[in-house]
Structures are given as structure tokens and as C-alpha cells.
Amino acid sequence: MKTRLLVVGYGRMAEAMLRGFAIHAPKLESYALQITGRNPEKIRSFLERLPLAVEILPPTPILDIDHATVLLAIKPYALESFEYKGVASLVLSVLAGVSVGKLAKCLKSDAYARCMPNIASSYALSSTTLYAPCAVPIKARARALLECLGAVVEVSSEQLIDASLATNGSALAFLGMMAQGLVNAGVREGLSHDQAVMLVAQSFKGFTQLLQEKAPQEIIDSICTPGGATIAGLSVLEEKAFKGIIMRACHAVVKKGRTP
Ligand SMILES: NC(=O)c1ccc[n+]([C@@H]2O[C@H](COP(=O)([O-])OP(=O)(O)OC[C@H]3O[C@@H](n4cnc5c(N)ncnc54)[C@H](OP(=O)(O)O)[C@@H]3O)[C@@H](O)[C@H]2O)c1
Known part of the structure; x- marks a missing residue:
């Protein structure tokens, strides 16, 4: 009999995670997927296009979680x-x-x-932290579900879930800001908007690949010719304490989202 996976x-x-699950649908064969909330009809048209069977439960203020993975x-x-x-068998929370x-x-x-x-769970490319203070088989179940969404890093405390709010939760918004700045810069220097977007998107793609093999500082060093153009630009970022600003922004995220 299948275990209920109640979203x-x-x-x-939720949509991003369901897209990730759809990519890895065969790994979810032991689950019967259900979705609920105060007006789950809102997700019907999304689910109709998703190559994954998910049952929409009628809205109710009392949710039956018995024996389910929630x-x-x-x-x-x-x-x-x-x-x-x-009584659920596992509650896995992204809250x-x-x-x-x-x-x-x-x-x-x-x-x-x-x-x-x-x-990035949508593309099964999330970086996900997991804190699971439970028995090994249940932790493995939680991990297997999250691996459908991308890479999983287990952490040993709830404080580290908070810490990761910045490095992987909000990180994509920060990278979005960086990407938008680069697009604007390209347009300022005369590229068309479409050209700039294409060049920046491909640069991020290439950077992702480089990051699999090199530390960030190595990537920087390999681009900076002594006395060259890139180091001239980097020195402006250093004058404005670019890394310090990023660290302060991340700290603000963690402070705001900290678990009481
Ligand atoms: N977005 C991210 O990148 C991200 C990353 C990591 C974790 N999270 C966590 O994911 C959770 C959802 O975030 P989201 O970005 O998906 O937000 P969202 O798009 O605004 O969706 C919020 C969901 O909560 C429901 N909801 C809101 N108020 C409700 C209420 N009073 N009673 C019942 N349901 C209510 C909404 O239903 P209605 O549409 O009916 O209001 C909707 O299903 C949050 O707890 C957040 O901390 C988000």
C-alpha cells in the first residue's frame, strides 16, 4: 500500500517542489501524492500540466494527517x-x-x-539543508524526498537551518540582483537588452560549471591579468566592501528569519 505524501x-x-518531484517521478512510486490548503483549487491548472499524479483534497480546516508524510x-x-x-509518520517542514x-x-x-x-527545486537543482532529529530510516526517507529536488546538506541544529536561509534560501534573489546589475551595465555600455541578458545568463551557466571544480578565489585569480581590466573593476568593488555588503545582507536575512 502507498504512503500518503500530503503537501x-x-x-x-510548493509548485517548485512538485516540479522537482515530477522530474524524479519514478522515485516517488511508493507515495500517493495529495495536496491541500484553504483553497487548493488555485493549483488545479498547474497540476493539469504537471506530469505527476497529485490528488487535490477538498478544502477543510481539519486536515487528516494520519499515517501520512506531511x-x-x-x-x-x-x-x-x-x-x-x-498522527503523521513524518512531518517535513519548509517553514x-x-x-x-x-x-x-x-x-x-x-x-x-x-x-x-x-x-531551483523546479529543475531538481535546489541546494537544500535538512535537519532531521529522528531515527535513521526516517531521516533517510526525508533525505530521499529532498534529493528529488537537488542536492541535500544535512545540518546538526535548527540554528544551521536559519544560517542556510541566506546561503541557499535567499541566495537566488541576491544572485538575481547581481545578474540584473550586469545586464544594466551591458546596456549602459551599448549592448541591447536581449544581448546583455543572453550574455549574463550564459556567464552564470559557465560560472556554475567552473564552481564545480574551482574555489571562488581561484576563479577570480584566473581572470585577473596583472594590471588588467578585471582587477581594475574588482578594486572598485573592494573599495565599496562588496563582500562585506553581501555578508551584512545575509546576516540581515538570518536575523529576520531566525527560529525563536
Ligand atoms: N519561496 C522561497 O524561495 C522559499 C524558500 C524556502 C522556504 N520557503 C518557505 O516556504 C513557505 C511557502 O512560501 P512561498 O514562497 O511558497 O509562499 P507563497 O507563494 O506566498 O505561498 C504561501 C502558501 O501559504 C498559504 N497561506 C497563506 N496564508 C494562509 C493562511 N492564513 N491559512 C492557510 N494557508 C495560507 C497560501 O495559500 P493561499 O494562496 O490560499 O493564501 C499558499 O498556499 C514559507 O513558509 C517559506 O518560509 C520559501
Whole structure:
């Protein structure tokens, strides 16, 4: 008999994860996927195009979680909008700032785990942290689900889930800012917008590949000719404490999203 995988919530993160699951559909053969929330009809047209069978449950304030693996993907404040009936086998939460203790107060389950994926889950390219203070087989189950979304890094405390909010949760927004700056720069220097977007997108693709083999500093060093153009640009970034600004921005994210 299949285990229910009950996704609660149908926003951007839930959609990204479902896309990732669809890519790895054969790995989910032991699950019957269901989705619920306060108005799950909102996700119907998305699901009709998804090559993965997901049953939409009728909206109800009382969610039956008995024996299910529950994937929580609602806003953190929405956790208490529902009552939860029964005892889940695993609650896996993507909610930022909601502790295992808080989850345990709201939903009964044999095991709890928290994770921090990002929206690259859509392409099974998320970097996801996992905190799973539970028995090895259940932790393996949580990990296997998240591996459908990309790479998984296990961490040993909830504080490290908070820490990863910046390095993989919000990181894509920061990289988006960098990419937009480069596009604007290209247009400023005379490239068309489309040319600049294409060049920047391909540069990010190439950078991703380089990063598999080289440390960031090695990549920088391999581009900077002594006395050349790139080091002239880098010196401007250093004058403005570019890395310091990034670290401060990441710290602001972590402070804001910290688990109470
Ligand atoms: N987006 C990311 O990159 C990212 C990364 C890591 C973790 N997360 C976590 O993922 C979770 C969802 O984020 P998201 O970006 O997917 O947000 P989103 O697109 O705004 O979706 C939010 C979901 O929560 C539901 N919801 C909101 N208020 C509710 C309420 N009062 N009662 C019941 N349901 C309610 C929404 O349903 P309605 O449409 O009916 O309001 C929707 O299903 C958050 O907890 C966030 O911390 C997000």
C-alpha cells in the first residue's frame, strides 16, 4: 500500500517542489501524492500540466494527517490556521523560523524534520539543508524526498537551518540582483537588452560549471591579468566592501528569519 505524501500549501515553493518531484517521478512510486490548503483549487491548472499524479483534497480546516508524510509548504503564520487530525509518520517542514518544538505542538507525528530548499527545486537543482532529529530510516526517507529536488546538506541544529536561509534560501534573489546589475551595465555600455541578458545568463551557466571544480578565489585569480581590466573593476568593488555588503545582507536575512 502507498504512503500518503500530503503537501500542505500550493504557493511558489510548493509548485517548485512538485516540479522537482515530477522530474524524479519514478522515485516517488511508493507515495500517493495529495495536496491541500484553504483553497487548493488555485493549483488545479498547474497540476493539469504537471506530469505527476497529485490528488487535490477538498478544502477543510481539519486536515487528516494520519499515517501520512506531511510536507508543510504554507506561510509560517498559517500553520495554526488548520487543525490536524491523527498522527503523521513524518512531518517535513519548509517553514522558515518555525521550530520542531512548535511543529510538535501543532501536529502529532512520529518524527519531525525541517528543511530549507530554494525555488531551483523546479529543475531538481535546489541546494537544500535538512535537519532531521529522528531515527535513521526516517531521516533517510526525508533525505530521499529532498534529493528529488537537488542536492541535500544535512545540518546538526535548527540554528544551521536559519544560517542556510541566506546561503541557499535567499541566495537566488541576491544572485538575481547581481545578474540584473550586469545586464544594466551591458546596456549602459551599448549592448541591447536581449544581448546583455543572453550574455549574463550564459556567464552564470559557465560560472556554475567552473564552481564545480574551482574555489571562488581561484576563479577570480584566473581572470585577473596583472594590471588588467578585471582587477581594475574588482578594486572598485573592494573599495565599496562588496563582500562585506553581501555578508551584512545575509546576516540581515538570518536575523529576520531566525527560529525563536
Ligand atoms: N519561496 C522561497 O524561495 C522559499 C524558500 C524556502 C522556504 N520557503 C518557505 O516556504 C513557505 C511557502 O512560501 P512561498 O514562497 O511558497 O509562499 P507563497 O507563494 O506566498 O505561498 C504561501 C502558501 O501559504 C498559504 N497561506 C497563506 N496564508 C494562509 C493562511 N492564513 N491559512 C492557510 N494557508 C495560507 C497560501 O495559500 P493561499 O494562496 O490560499 O493564501 C499558499 O498556499 C514559507 O513558509 C517559506 O518560509 C520559501
